[in-house]
Amino acid sequence: MELVGLAEGIAALVRDGDTVALEGFTHLIPVAAAHEIIRQGRRDLTLVRMTPDIVYDQMIGAGCARKLVFAWGGNPGVGSLHRLRDAVEHGWPHPLEIEEHSHAGMANRYVAGASGLPFGVLRGYRGTDLVKHTATLAAVRCPFTGEELTAVAALNPDVAVIHAQRADRRGNVQLWGITGVQKEAVLSARRSLITVEEVVESLAPQPGAVVLPSWVVSMVAVCPRGAWPSYAQGYYDRDNAFYREWDAISRSRSRFTEWLGTL
């Protein structure tokens, strides 16, 4: 683990053409890191995320993405992701390839990736049209009961980026509250960047906390309010007004482009 500045960390770990997973299930979304990726002008990324949320709406609108791997692309509690829709419906700023799963499928793809397995098994997708369009889905038969289940291909991103509440000086990272799929994202990825609210001398044990030991983390960058406008439990609340504001900003290409200029 190396303690770096955010710009330095993104420059070192995220390359054009990479498969990048930014995770955080409505909580601890690594938005500051996403903005740095936009500022550094990364291109042709395959963006992976269970819930693209406004963070990927911004990256897609900014032209970072060639492909999106996801399960649910909305502005939670507000409505559509207009930049995502514009890319899929009209190819703006350029066409966006899509690989679409369910939440359960995405979660199991990360689990398989973190476990060093080529696939995961679940009860899911059967009877849906996703089966016709998603190549990373297949049927698999139970060797004991003969029952047919669904296999999903493992996810092993080039880089995982997550935000956490804190790290200690040795680079052990601690996050708590709703911890989503972040542990799996980091463990499934070849490299990882973790932005944190603060670095502390030592990590006091915390109920419900996930700890990622420093030796499975590539880089840590201190980034206070790095999850804004989402929230960091124990630090700040969700800025719901911005989520609503985003709806207006993202509806038109011109207002979005203006916003992009301020980043």
Added chain:
Amino acid sequence: MELVGLAEGIAALVRDGDTVALEGFTHLIPVAAAHEIIRQGRRDLTLVRMTPDIVYDQMIGAGCARKLVFAWGGNPGVGSLHRLRDAVEHGWPHPLEIEEHSHAGMANRYVAGASGLPFGVLRGYRGTDLVKHTATLAAVRCPFTGEELTAVAALNPDVAVIHAQRADRRGNVQLWGITGVQKEAVLSARRSLITVEEVVESLAPQPGAVVLPSWVVSMVAVCPRGAWPSYAQGYYDRDNAFYREWDAISRSRSRFTEWLGTL
């Protein structure tokens, strides 16, 4: 969830011929519950446990078991399980059928059971002689890469019995420290009995704790020191002297029978 006495709970939940999993990975072993099963004279049980430990040595010696499903049967840090060996090597007190796995395999069998899947997948067993003797193992091929992996059949015991530090008055159960495979054992089983050190008004959040909500637990029985001679973190330490003593007690059928009489 129902709060019961230990004898009542065992009588209601554990029946002759059942498949019973008592779990606790060196920590929080439900020994008092096992002794109650012995006292009630249950017979023909299929005993499931990753590490049989002295608790199953006692149950096997007492004649409760028809079959043992396990991965490692030793007295940890001490030596052999003499009653287990006597049953397998000489059929005393009667023959014991064996279904043998590795730790990784057993853990994934519980995970599959808890997940409502008929099997789990892992990298394991290949090249070992376990493959020749264990029917709940099979090869499975990745539909994406063609790679051959190992499938293990799900475990779904009739009853899971575990010991935990505490429950609240509504029957929510909390355990912490090394939590092993207990959550999976309870969630994979049709019924469950949880013995606890104490019942408290409400469960203060605790770092590293697993909470099992009351609605997935059949019965809770208060049973202080219910994990002795293993330990309950925050309550008492492992009684290592008894583990060593057990070696002497269990070596001979007569000393064991004497011990059984005192139970």
Added chain:
Amino acid sequence: MVVAAARALTGRTSCFVGIGLPSTAANLARRLHAPELVLVYESGAIGAKPSRLPLSIGDGELAETADAVVSVPEVFNYWLQPGRIEVGFLSAAQLDRYGNLNTTVIGGDYRRPEVRLPGAGGAPEIAAACREVILIVRQNPRTFVQTIDFVTSVGYGSGPGERQRLGLRGRGPVRVITDLGVLEPDPVTCELALTQVHPGVEVDDVKKATGWPLSVGELTETAPPTPAELAVLRELEGGTR
């Protein structure tokens, strides 16, 4: 509609909740007639007891009031998939007479649709695994259609026996609550039929709002919201402003 949805949770033990109407209905039910109802959010909050309506399924209030908070893989694998949850609430942009749902695309080609919707999220597995599913959808000819453009989540598929054939272990949609009334599946054909209308709604209004020739079952009228229901609803909704 929300009140009708909350009432549908009477006597239920556990509910898998998404954000929006389902969350409001479930929280309303918990305060009125189902105080023991266990709310399970797909963000991993099990037994959440929020004091106000959460802003999203991952709201911090959910984690802080929950009996247990688990990872997202765990909530799907250990809690939803084995059929532990009694009721799942779902909504959709389109549904057909068999309660199959579309939340993916409308019109055009899948890769270049006219309208790109959010997608599946947790819905396909909620529809498959919850012991029963309740749908909450505003009723009009654009949502209640002859053929949905994309099957995101399966109701009764193409009819009787299809769920069993697909290995879907929950019963499927047992009730569709709309702004006009309530539809329930025919026990034999699995086709949704109108069984309840809200006060002031005519059967013909409902037929006109439905894109297939709607069957009508034995009809009752929804009891109007009680003052207690309305008061709690207002209080809940006030809390998020």
Added chain:
Amino acid sequence: MVVAAARALTGRTSCFVGIGLPSTAANLARRLHAPELVLVYESGAIGAKPSRLPLSIGDGELAETADAVVSVPEVFNYWLQPGRIEVGFLSAAQLDRYGNLNTTVIGGDYRRPEVRLPGAGGAPEIAAACREVILIVRQNPRTFVQTIDFVTSVGYGSGPGERQRLGLRGRGPVRVITDLGVLEPDPVTCELALTQVHPGVEVDDVKKATGWPLSVGELTETAPPTPAELAVLRELEGGTR
């Protein structure tokens, strides 16, 4: 033997530890020349830093001093299986010239053996998945045998290429530390050859203690334990009494 095992951890980053000799060796190494060595116990304690030798792999001291404590399924699936752990320590009741191990049964039939051993535990997957494996076995003709009675854990199988064929991704056993010396696999044939003897041990003693015609490689002699090594070892072992 313990000191030699501890020395083998020089420069290593992480170690999957079982109870007994391996645990003593790993803790000794952490106090002497590998302070950053991450100890992973199969009970789920990751980065444990025990102040005394644990009584079992699930000792409370491990959980209390660990960076993280995870469930048993997680330690095997997320930590061991993907090859995250550099070194695994294993022992056995029997081993053959290819470092295959038996901890299951000796003699008789599998279902009615002469000696029933504890079984596999974590060993097969440690042998498969750790990037390297170090074996610690007392050497005599009953343990170092021509053919083991049961293959519990795979070393090099029947020789070169077998691990790859079986899909075992770690390198396999790179060193066998015994009470007489050290054996290492021949890079071409994979057969274990004597490469080091402990002070005062003759090559002939080792050959007599081996159940197959033992090859001898380029030989060195083990440096005797230093006073510092012995002092720390005594302190560690004292702590458990």
